[in-house]
Amino acid sequence: MDALLxxxxxxxxxxxxxxxxxxxxxVLDILRAAGKYKPIGFLDADPALxxxxxxxLPVLGSINTVTTLRRQRVRRALxxxxxxxxxxxxxxxxLEQGIELVNAxxxxxxxxxxxxxxxxVVVAAxxxxxxxxxxxxxxxxxxxxxxxxxxxxxxxAHVCPAAALAGRVRVxxxxxxxxxxxxxxxxxxxxxxxxxxxxxxxxDVLDETTVVGVPARPVRSGVRPTIYPVSxxxxxxxxx
Ligand SMILES: CC(C)(COP(=O)(O)OP(=O)(O)OC[C@H]1O[C@@H](n2cnc3c(N)ncnc32)[C@H](O)[C@@H]1OP(=O)(O)O)[C@@H](O)C(=O)NCCC(=O)NCCS
Numbered sequence: 389m390d391a392l393l394x395x396x397x398x399x400x401x402x403x404x405x406x407x408x409x410x411x412x413x414x415v416l417d418i419l420r421a422a423g424k425y426k427p428i429g430f431l432d433a434d435p436a437l438x439x440x441x442x443x444x445l446p447v448l449g450s451i452n453t454v455t456t457l458r459r460q461r462v463r464r465a466l467x468x469x470x471x472x473x474x475x476x477x478x479x480x481x482x483l484e485q486g487i488e489l490v491n492a493x494x495x496x497x498x499x500x501x502x503x504x505x506x507x508x509v510v511v512a513a514x515x516x517x518x519x520x521x522x523x524x525x526x527x528x529x530x531x532x533x534x535x536x537x538x539x540x541x542x543x544x545a546h547v548c549p550a551a552a553l554a555g556r557v558r559v560x561x562x563x564x565x566x567x568x569x570x571x572x573x574x575x576x577x578x579x580x581x582x583x584x585x586x587x588x589x590x591x592d593v594l595d596e597t598t599v600v601g602v603p604a605r606p607v608r609s610g611v612r613p614t615i616y617p618v619s620x621x622x623x624x625x626x627x628x
Contacts, residue, residue, distance in 0.1 A: 399461050401426045403490055406451060406478055407469040408432040408442040411528075415468040415510055416443050418492040425464065425490055451478065454487060464488045467508055467526065472562040472580070476544035479508045479526045489525070497529075506543070524561070533565075542579065551583075560595060569604075 403419065405412050408430035419427045429448035430437075437447040448457070454465065465487050469475045479489055489508040493499060497515045506525035511517060515529045518537040526544040529535050534552040542561035547553065551569045559565065560579030571577060571589040581593045584600030584607075593599050598607050 399428065402428040402462050403464040403466055404429050404431055404448065404454070404457060404462055405445070406431045406465055406467040406482070408434075408437055408447050409468075409470065411470045411510075412468040413443045414512060414531075415466055415492050416445055418494045418510065418512060419466070421495050421513075422493060428462065431465075454482065454485060458485070458487070464490050466490050466492055466510070468510070470546075472526075472544040472546055472564060475508075475526050476562065479544075483507075500537075512549075518555070536573075548585070 403425040405415055405427055412430055416427055419425055427445055429446045430442055431449060431451050431453055432447050433450055438449050440447050465482050466489060467475050467478045467482065469478060482489060491505055491509040493511045494513040496513045497511045499511055499517045500519040500521065502519045503517045503521040505523045506527065508526040509523050511529045512531040514532040517523065517529060517535045520537060521535050521539045523541045524543040527541045528546040530547060531549040533547040533549060535541065535547060536553055537555040539553050539557045541559045544561060545559045545563045547565045548567040550567055551565045553571045554573040556574045557571045558576040560577060560581065562580040563577050564582045565571065565577065566583050566585035566587065568585055569583045569587045575589055575592055577583060577589065577593045578595035578597065580596045582598040583589055583593065583604060584598065587600050587604040588602040589599065589604045599605060600607050
């Protein structure tokens with residue numbers, strides 16, 4: 389791994405991407421397009437990926453490599469893990485270790501100057517975030533998604549590609565709004581709820597409830613969607 393570790397010169401504005409899967413590659417594209425930070429490598433739980441290249445960027449090791457990276461003066465990361473709970477968990481642990489979590493905003497996205505964004509937030513290509521919207525830490529507003537005026541998105545919520553939230557929608561922590569889904573104005577989608585792809589939400593959705601269809605109706609409670617295939621379980625992050 390040492391051969392792939394960044395040199396001090398490459399670390400200025402350097403950022404590591406945690407998660408070398410599909411979402412990690414999306415985030416890499418965004419960071420490259422935005423140009424503010426220099427992606428210097430991925431960290432990934434799959435040991436088979438260490439020392440390989442993903443989308444032209446080296447995989448430096450597992451999440452525990454962050455301790456080594458800190459010694460190399462790498463101070464920034466972005467957790468690009470699709471699973472909402474895991475993303476929030478890793479983001480919290482990296483913060484505890486003194487790592488700065490940065491945002492990735494694609495240059496073709498519109499983010500209102502009156503919107504407020506937490507840390508570790510991703511706004512992908514052609515997405516729109518309207519006036520006075522509030523995005524919590526680790527939120528993903530994916531490709532071509534719309535988060536309209538005064539929406540409030542809890543930590544690690546994910547608005548999938550082409551989904552749209554009308555004005556003043558509240559989305560709870562860890563909730564998942566599937567691809568192409570719609571939520572009409574002023575509704576609440578509860579924490580860890582799942583809105584199926586293409587659904588149209590016209591009534592509030594309770595916490596941890598899955599709804600599908602037009603209009604959206606509950607199908608079950610407590611399931612978690614697989615949004616990007618994860619081949620191996622993610623390890624615990626070493627303390628300190
Ligand atoms: C809602 C969802 C999470 C349910 O997945 P699941 O727990 O595996 O559920 P199942 O596939 O067993 O489906 C359960 C029932 O809901 C129906 N259903 C599932 N997804 C549906 C959808 N999006 N729209 C309408 N009906 C749907 C199924 O037909 C099934 O109905 P049945 O019991 O009458 O046969 C999933 O289908 C979905 O829509 N995921 C969103 C994917 C997405 O947007 N990915 C973007 C990644 S960035």
